[in-house]
Amino acid sequence: MFSFELLHQDRHSRARRGRLQTPHGVIETPIFMPVGTHGALKALTPDQVEACGAQIILSNTYHLHLKPGEGLVEKAGGLHRFMHWNKPILTDSGGFQVFSLPKKRITADGVFFRHEVSGEEIFLGPQQAMEIQNALGADIIMAFDECIPYPSDIGYARQSIQKTLRWAECCLKAHRRSDQALFGIVQGSVYPELRRECAEQLRQLDFPGYAIGGVSVGEGLELLKKVVDDTEPHLPADKPRYLMGVGLPEDILESIERGMDMFDCVIPTRYARSATLFTSRGKLRLTHRRYRRDFFPVDASCGCYCCRNFSRAYLHHLYNANEILSATLAAIHNVHFYLDLVRQAREAIEQNRFSAFKASFLQQYGAAGNSDD
Structure with a gap:
């Protein structure tokens, strides 16, 4: 049900062209995965997301567990049917969200945290992360890991990767569905020896895919490139490589050149809601007064629905009038821009x-x- 084929290696860089086969369709790599945290991309319908060129989307285990709950999603027929998305889905383990919470208690077995509304204490560990993701039914699911902040000292980072490795083994044992591919996650902060150690030990567990986690936590592009450079040589060439939470167009291109295959980030839709649109000539902030009488499309070289039909002046007006349509049109453009970039x-x-x-x-x-930044 799940396979990865390396189709071509660029002769002048580490960039790779691949193809993933999943139960819900083929994914051509390198690929960007738009993020629908709660089972929906903000301001967009599934048809609009597909029209932008999306081959796979990402949803969040932590948030779907809190509401509506994985039991309800399972009763609805799984996440694909629940959100009416018939292409592949990836769910992350919830680790990043849990470890970014201000009041949490980390133990050897997992993390205790408080429900964001009720205040009830909740426990999430590798067993629970697998049970939730098995119930949600995404095509690709992620091992539960410890995502530590930047900067972190090497002593804590070393202890952390041992926890991540132990939890990875627990996830493999707890995973119950053959129609879901479970990816392992390499941690180790910015320390090359820890990244190598974590990657090499995860390889021995023979996951169908591998992710680099613990980036996009404030380290900046130069350190991001270094982490990928330090980690990529230790990842198997015949498995897909997912760089988690990345990012800006320049981050994605630099990482593709370093052998990464899959990327996700909330930036396209988040920036759209704040009137920032990506173009081939840089970002535009469409609330700026210079666009009040600008009747050109957002990007003349773009073929998305927004650019084919509407002007910068119209979007400027929508934002100033606080019309919901502004977020929809901008999100269509930004998601299309990202997907066209990887195409x-x-x-x-x-x-x-x-x-x-x-x-x-x-x-x-x-x-x-x-x-206009």
């Missing part, structure tokens, strides 16, 4: 010109500091 990356890899593509894109995009 272009796949083409460039196939033609052995990825590094040149990345350099040309970033030069035009102005990643060091662009338009």
Whole structure:
């Protein structure tokens, strides 16, 4: 039911072109996964998400466990049927959300935390994370790990990877569904020796896919690139590689060049709600007065529904009038932009010109500091 095929390796970089087969369809990699935290992408219908080019979306174990609860989702026929999405879904383990909570109690077996509404104490560990994700029924599920903040000292990071490795074994034993692929997660903060140790021990457990976790926690792009450089050589070449929580267009391109296959982030829809739209020439803040009489599309080179039909002036008006449609049109554009970016990356890899593509894109995009920020 689940397989990964490495189709092509770029001759001038570590960029890879692959294909994942899942019970709900094929995923062409490199791929960006839009995030529907609560089982929905904010401001978008499933049809709109699919029209943007999405092949797989991500939902969140922690939030779906709190409400409506995995039992209700299971009774509804699973997450695919519940949210009317017939393509692949990935659920994360909830580890990142739990470990970012202010009042939590970490033990050798898992984490105690308080329900965000009722205040009830809840426990989440590897066994519980597997039971929840098995009930939700996503195609790809994630092992429960400890996601530590940046910066963390090496002593704590070393203790943490031992916990993550122990929990990974527990997840494998607790996982009950053959139609779900369970990915292991490499931790180790910014320490090369810990990343290597964690990756090598996880490889021995033979997961069908591997993720790099503990990034996008404030370390910045240069350290992000270093973590990927330190970890990628120790990941199996014949398994998909998922860089969790990344990110901005420049982050994704730099990471594709370093051999990563899968990415997710809330940025496209979150930025859309605050009037920030991505274009091939940088980001635009459409509440700026300069767009009041600008009748050009958001991006003349974009073929999304928003750019084919509406002007910057119209979106400027929608934001100023506090119309919900502003978030929908902007989210359509941003999600389409991200998915078109990885589509272009796949083409460039196939033609052995990825590094040149990345350099040309970033030069035009102005990643060091662009338009209206």
